[in-house]
Each structure stands twice: as C-alpha cells, then as structure tokens.
Amino acid sequence: MSVQTVEVQTRMYLYDLMNAASEHGFKSDDIWELSMVTASGRSKLHKDYFPAVSIKVGPEMLLQVFHATQKGLKQSSYNESQLPTAKNILTDEINYLVAFNLKRPRG
Known part of the structure; x- marks a missing residue:
C-alpha cells in the first residue's frame, strides 16, 4: 500500500x-x-x-484514510478505543467510510 494511494483516496473523498x-x-x-x-x-x-x-476503502488503508479525512475536515481526534482495530476491520469486513450529519435525519 502506498502513501500516495491513501492521499488520493482521501483527497477524492474530501472533494465529494x-x-x-x-x-x-x-x-x-x-x-x-x-x-x-x-x-x-x-x-x-x-x-x-x-x-x-460513502467510499469503499480496502481494509489495509481504512484507518489511514479515516484519520486523513478527519484531519482534512479539521476535526478533533476520535477516542482511539472507540475505533475498530486493524484486526476487527478484517474479521468484521468493515470496508466503508461513511460521512453523515446528525442534524439531517432522513424524514
């Protein structure tokens, strides 16, 4: 996995x-x-x-894209204990990063 791939994924997602x-x-x-x-x-x-x-991200890059997106949005860090581990991402088939706004429930 290259750093460039993480950066490209993150830039495209932030643009979206x-x-x-x-x-x-x-x-x-x-x-x-x-x-x-x-x-x-x-x-x-x-x-x-x-x-x-949402964006589908390979499990080997998901945490990095998450953190880079968070940084790009200028958000404070999430509590690391609340985030899935690299092992959980693989075993639980977590492969999407989704952004949503809590103030905008579908009604």
Whole structure:
C-alpha cells in the first residue's frame, strides 16, 4: 500500500464531501460525522441520514484514510478505543467510510 494511494483516496473523498455540503446547504456549524462500517452499516446510515457520503476503502488503508479525512475536515481526534482495530476491520469486513450529519435525519 502506498502513501500516495491513501492521499488520493482521501483527497477524492474530501472533494465529494465538500461538494455534498455545498449542494445541500450546510451551514458553518454543520459537521460531518465519520463512521467506519460494514456494507449493512453503510445501508443503514444511507437510509437514516441525507446526505450520507460513502467510499469503499480496502481494509489495509481504512484507518489511514479515516484519520486523513478527519484531519482534512479539521476535526478533533476520535477516542482511539472507540475505533475498530486493524484486526476487527478484517474479521468484521468493515470496508466503508461513511460521512453523515446528525442534524439531517432522513424524514
């Protein structure tokens, strides 16, 4: 896995997030929540929130893309104990990063 691949994935995802925020009229206090989930978790978030923007990321890069996206969004660090481990990502088939806004439930 190359650092460049992580950077490219992150840049493309941040671009998609900024476009979605602009398109859906996010205000300055609207923030993206980031979540690493399985395919079923992704479906649930897309069903529960609009907009929800997801990207499929290989398990070997998921944590790095998560942290780089978090940094790109200028968000404070998540509690590491609440994040899945690299082993959990593989065994639980966690392969999506989903951004959503808690203030925008699908209604």
